Amino acid sequence: MIDFLLAQLAFRTRAATLVVSTTGSATLGATAAGYTRAAGSFVTDGFLVGMEVVPTGFTQTAPGVVSAITATLLTIDGGRTVQTAGAARSLTVGLPSLHAWENDSPLTRYVTRPFLEEDFVPGGSSNTTWPARIGLFDQDGLAIYKWYGVQNVGVDAISASVTALMRLFTPGTYLALADGSSIQVRGDVAVKRSQIMNTGDGWAVCIVTIPWRTTTRNVVAA
Amino acid sequence: MSSFDDALNRFALKLDARSRAVFVGVATEVQRSVVHGSEVTGAPGQPVDTGNLRDSWIPEFTSPTTWQTTTNVGYAPIVEHNLRGVTFRNHGPHSVALTRVGFPRIVTKVTADMAGAR
Numbered sequence: 001m002i003d004f005l006l007a008q009l010a011f012r013t014r015a016a017t018l019v020v021s022t023t024g025s026a027t028l029g030a031t032a033a034g035y036t037r038a039a040g041s042f043v044t045d046g047f048l049v050g051m052e053v054v055p056t057g058f059t060q061t062a063p064g065v066v067s068a069i070t071a072t073l074l075t076i077d078g079g080r081t082v083q084t085a086g087a088a089r090s091l092t093v094g095l096p097s098l099h100a101w102e103n104d105s106p107l108t109r110y111v112t113r114p115f116l117e118e119d120f121v122p123g124g125s126s127n128t129t130w131p132a133r134i135g136l137f138d139q140d141g142l143a144i145y146k147w148y149g150v151q152n153v154g155v156d157a158i159s160a161s162v163t164a165l166m167r168l169f170t171p172g173t174y175l176a177l178a179d180g181s182s183i184q185v186r187g188d189v190a191v192k193r194s195q196i197m198n199t200g201d202g203w204a205v206c207i208v209t210i211p212w213r214t215t216t217r218n219v220v221a222a
Numbered sequence: 223m224s225s226f227d228d229a230l231n232r233f234a235l236k237l238d239a240r241s242r243a244v245f246v247g248v249a250t251e252v253q254r255s256v257v258h259g260s261e262v263t264g265a266p267g268q269p270v271d272t273g274n275l276r277d278s279w280i281p282e283f284t285s286p287t288t289w290q291t292t293t294n295v296g297y298a299p300i301v302e303h304n305l306r307g308v309t310f311r312n313h314g315p316h317s318v319a320l321t322r323v324g325f326p327r328i329v330t331k332v333t334a335d336m337a338g339a340r
Contacts, residue, residue, distance in 0.1 A: 119315070121320065122264055123320050123323055124261075124263045124264040124327045125264070126327065140323060140324070141264065141320075141323075142316060142319055142323060144304075144316070144319075146305065188326065189322060189323045194303070197299070199305065199306070207303050209319055
């Protein structure tokens, strides 16, 4: 029987590696409007309106939400602190910095920022071989991530983000648990996403559902 | 030769009857899982306040080989996906999703029950 806490943490750890789009290490500057670059393209790098970018190498490291894009200017809602161009900086879109893991204290949400909620849902279980004492014990369930994006900016940002998340959990993906056991993303019923639904209170949500399964040796307590 | 044909025909009829029984049994078990919850799939079933959502799931055989269950309750997706931090006093969310991923277990259970294995 797996340790459900370790399983849940393994999913979180993998989800946290998400990179939807990034400049990589580049020479970037900041203006009152947003971020600038002289070489390369924010468009080609995959940034989209409504995405939350996390800056590194800048004085201001708070995440910002993209409100407009050209190849050389990434306009950020609320603007940025001005900083001349410098090398070895980056802008990256990953898992929303606002996220609520199960049973965390309530999240303070802002209608201008994406956020993420998690459901980890144990499913069915059964002993599949005989005798029970050393039988194979199957367990399955769902890891669910609800991606709330900025409302009324189209589907591009949310769709690109959840697609990148789904690619982390393709069928057959093994997640190693801290105790040496593992779980596998299922292929018979595989990772799927929902329609993008307007919540009516400032966000549009898309739900990624990841079915998982594990088989362990059954141990009967003495 | 004709007795062999007769035997084959009897087998075909028996097979057809068994297939129909499995189909009906699986549909019944899916409906139970979605609406009331199931130890087979782990689905918690529809939460009940007034009973409006629970009672709204309508099962229907749409052809000899297809079956569906549907609801027309507008807030059903909110409950299913556990949106907006819904509080559940009984049962819970994700019953449709858990039934979907637990479908192989349902088929295994129904066929095993029919075979008298359990």
